[in-house]
Amino acid sequence: MTSTSTSTTEQFADVSATTLLRFATAGSVDDGKSTLVGRLLHDSKSVLTDQLEAVEAASLKRGQEAPDLALLTDGLRAEREQGITIDVAYRYFATPRRRFILADTPGHVQYTRNMVTGASTAELAVVLVDARNGVVEQTRRHAAVAALLRVPHVVLAVNKMDLVEYAEPVFAAIAEEFTTYASELGVPEITAIPISALAGDNVVEPSANMDWYGGPTVLEHLETVPVSHDLTACRARFPVQYVIRPQTADHPDYRGYAGQIAAGAFRVGEPITVLPSGRTSTITAIDALGESVDIAWAPQSVTIRLADDIDISRGDLLAPSGDAPATSQDVEATVCHVADQPLTVGQRVLLKHTTRTVKAIVKEIPSRLTLDDLSQHPEPGQLVANDIGQVKIRTAEPLALDAYADSRRTGSFLLIDPADGTTLAAGMAGESFATAKAVAVADAAADEGWDF
Incomplete structure (x- = not known):
């Protein structure tokens, strides 16, 4: 084998401490989700010059003096014409402290299914509320979806605080109502932040208009919220995508099972069970990027070789013999x-x-x-x-x-x-x-x- 157990263990520890955060935004129509995302991208210096110029040009055509940052995410023509988000808009950006994948999901009730799509892989959900309207039906709907999908962290962003004169009692009442409702749903962690996405208050920089608030800004919370990536604690699962049999002179008996590790880690020498057949074998080799390794973990794409020639095809699942799921x-x-x-x-x-x-x-x-x-x-x-x-x-x-x-x-x-x-x-x-x-x-x- 070309790699040592020491190096692979160190690599595994590095990946377990990854700083990637997947999060989704949700809220009612016109609560300001796209503007918040645009503000995050703009103020965190994650917008390219040509993108900003295109937004400025589009804003001028619509008669707006200042750039409409919502246009950074509302990319479909129908969305721009209606001023609402219809599809899930994915954006990728990074700060010195963390990398992000965000899903800006629709707010209209008829697009709740799109919110499910965006939040299905999220580790955090930002639920926006218009400070003038408070918690409404769609707010409760989005909180319920986040709870159902087991999103571990929920941020309540009370937006448009500038339109209620940055009044602390308004924020406090909304935060209490939402926290009570979300806690009843079983949401484990709720953080409430008063913001103005349009003005930039408490989005990236702390607000001078709300000195009564001593918590983090939205970006600060996104950068520091603890996200578990302890892959060693996951139950190892490997769905087989393709069976590799090159039939070459160099590898006349090669039989490998290729795919992406869905969860956990696999090690050479580990006994495994093939599901749904229930047959067992032992891992003799793991090939990753053309090299043999001792250990591989999610979400790496690898080829696993076994000690026995078992009838395995696409759709079968490899799992450790001591932790195989029931069929x-x-x-x-x-x-x-x-x-x-x-x-x-x-x-x-x-x-x-x-x-x-x-x-x-x-x-x-x-x-x-x-x-x-x-x-x-x-x-x-x-x-x-x-x-x-x-x-x-x-x-x-x-x-x-x-x-x-x-x-x-x-x-x-x-x-x-x-x-x-x-x-x-x-x-x-x-x-x-x-x-x-x-x-x-x-x-x-x-x-x-x-x-x-």
Whole structure:
């Protein structure tokens, strides 16, 4: 082997301490999400000169004297014409302290599904509230989605404080209402920050207009919020994407299984189990970037070689023998329906989990979540666009799903229309939206004879 165990261990420690933060912004229409993101990019010196010139030119055409920083993220023509965000806009920027991937998600109720897309991989969500309007229905909806997707950190950005004369009581009342609601949802950490994205107060630089606030600015919080990247604590999972058999004179017996490590780490000499077959073997080599290594970890793309010639193909999952997930053809999950056509009981679908796609049928839709008051609507019969509900699915072949609470990567899946390939729903295995309020409502419904 060309690498030593010492060097790979040091590399592993370096990656575990990575400074990358994925975060999403959300809020009601006109709360100022795009302006906040534009302000972050502009004031953190993450905007190229030609980008700023294009924004200034576009702003002048619209009759605005100052550059409209929202245009840095609202890239679609339809968005610029309407002044709202429709699609998820991804932006990448960095400061000396951390690298960022942000998703600016739509605020309109009909694009809640887009917020699910943007927040599905986020470690932090920034929920904006207009200081003049306070916590509204869509604010509660976005907080519920963040909780459902198990986003560990939520920032409440009370925006447009300049329009309420930077009044501390206004901020305090909104922060208390939101914190109470989000805590009930189970959000583990909530940080409230008063800002004016348009004026730049408390976005990158501290505000001189709110000396009563002693907390961090938005950027300071983004740079310092603790984000766990302890890959050694993750359950190791390796979905096989491709089987490599070069059949060359130099490698006549080479058989490798290529793919991207979804979670955790794999080591040479480690016993593994192949799922769903349950066959076992031992890792004899790991090839990464043309070299043999002793250890590899998520999200590296590698080729793993085993001691035994086992029937393995795309869609199989390699896991440590002592920590392999159970396989089953029955899936209970929470899904967010993202397609325009409804999802109905008895519907035949395709279920895509990591690199494996199998036929499936929707057996039951036990309940639909009402995000307004967190109550459960029993036996709705179908889910329509933006609905979040519980489903029971029967698959044609066994799947090795982790619980979404244990792994957001291997505990998630997609439901696909087999006729045209349309994505129907995003699913989270083993999840139930059991907030204190939802449980109380469900218990009351059960007393009345409803079957959940």
